[in-house]
Amino acid sequence: MKSANKTQGLDPAYVCGHKDPLAVRELLTKVGDKWTIFLILALAKIHGNRARFSELEKSIPHISQRMLTVTLRNLERDGLVIRELFPEVPPRVEYELTDLGKSLLRPMEVLFDWVSGNWEAVRRSQSAFDTKKS
Amino acid sequence: MKSANKTQGLDPAYVCGHKDPLAVRELLTKVGDKWTIFLILALAKIHGNRARFSELEKSIPHISQRMLTVTLRNLERDGLVIRELFPEVPPRVEYELTDLGKSLLRPMEVLFDWVSGNWEAVRRSQSAFDTKKS
DNA sequence: CTGTATCCGCGTGGATACTG
DNA sequence: CAGTATCCACGCGGATACAG
Numbered sequence: 687m688k689s690a691n692k693t694q695g696l697d698p699a700y701v702c703g704h705k706d707p708l709a710v711r712e713l714l715t716k717v718g719d720k721w722t723i724f725l726i727l728a729l730a731k732i733h734g735n736r737a738r739f740s741e742l743e744k745s746i747p748h749i750s751q752r753m754l755t756v757t758l759r760n761l762e763r764d765g766l767v768i769r770e771l772f773p774e775v776p777p778r779v780e781y782e783l784t785d786l787g788k789s790l791l792r793p794m795e796v797l798f799d800w801v802s803g804n805w806e807a808v809r810r811s812q813s814a815f816d817t818k819k820s
Numbered sequence: 821m822k823s824a825n826k827t828q829g830l831d832p833a834y835v836c837g838h839k840d841p842l843a844v845r846e847l848l849t850k851v852g853d854k855w856t857i858f859l860i861l862a863l864a865k866i867h868g869n870r871a872r873f874s875e876l877e878k879s880i881p882h883i884s885q886r887m888l889t890v891t892l893r894n895l896e897r898d899g900l901v902i903r904e905l906f907p908e909v910p911p912r913v914e915y916e917l918t919d920l921g922k923s924l925l926r927p928m929e930v931l932f933d934w935v936s937g938n939w940e941a942v943r944r945s946q947s948a949f950d951t952k953k954s
Numbered sequence: 955c956t957g958t959a960t961c962c963g964c965g966t967g968g969a970t971a972c973t974g
Numbered sequence: 975c976a977g978t979a980t981c982c983a984c985g986c987g988g989a990t991a992c993a994g
Binding site: 706707709710711713714715717718719720723724747762763764765766786789790792793796797798799800801802804805807808809810811812814815816 | 840841843844845847848849851852853854857858881896897898899900920923924926927930931932933934935936938939941942943944945946948949950
Binding site for chain 2: 977
């Protein structure tokens, strides 16, 4: 199958050395989405892997109702959260992280912590770069 | 690891409990970008935190020349990579991860590994979801 | 309270052509 | 080789209105 795709002794496409590179890239795009990250983290920490729609909305400043709904639907479809509807008046809906969703928690936290700890350094670098260019 | 819990019991906006929530969200969007992730990982592994333009292009299937250039410029501006031009004919340009860039390596790998290890489970969940809905 | 539906402006990014 | 410059199609996502 892959007999002669060596350039200098290493696979040039090693990063995508998967059965389905497109699927990997697609999923990577999804889990890297800012609303997805905020949602996973919020869902985990508000009470403990479980929260209702309105709580999530309050916990994630500036997210539109549309994006909250859309992102939650995608997470449900991807098997990362479970949606539970309580037929009350007024209606109540709770979302809970699945085991798969919980397993994504660590990667999200790691990424979020890096951003939290380094955004100021990045900002300084940007300023220096822009100054040098002007 | 639970760095965001520096606030009292239950801050509804704990996720954005930073001096500049907008900056954090913005940077999170950038480091979550698929081309950024592939680029950081490729840069680190081709030879060892250093590679030239054409090598990166080969290592990241389907990336356009434009996006490679744009992403590299942003990474340089953010202080994650350093660009070094060798005035030869033909010209040669090498990019190298800075210390800040290297510190982002682990988060990227963690996220990438999760995707690599779970995209099939996600795909199955999607199929089940779609079947149930149709 | 928890959505769904529609409109639509705007940024993202591919394709293409050209340059030092 | 390593870009830069344009054009422009497309989808993301905000705003708004409405519903169960």
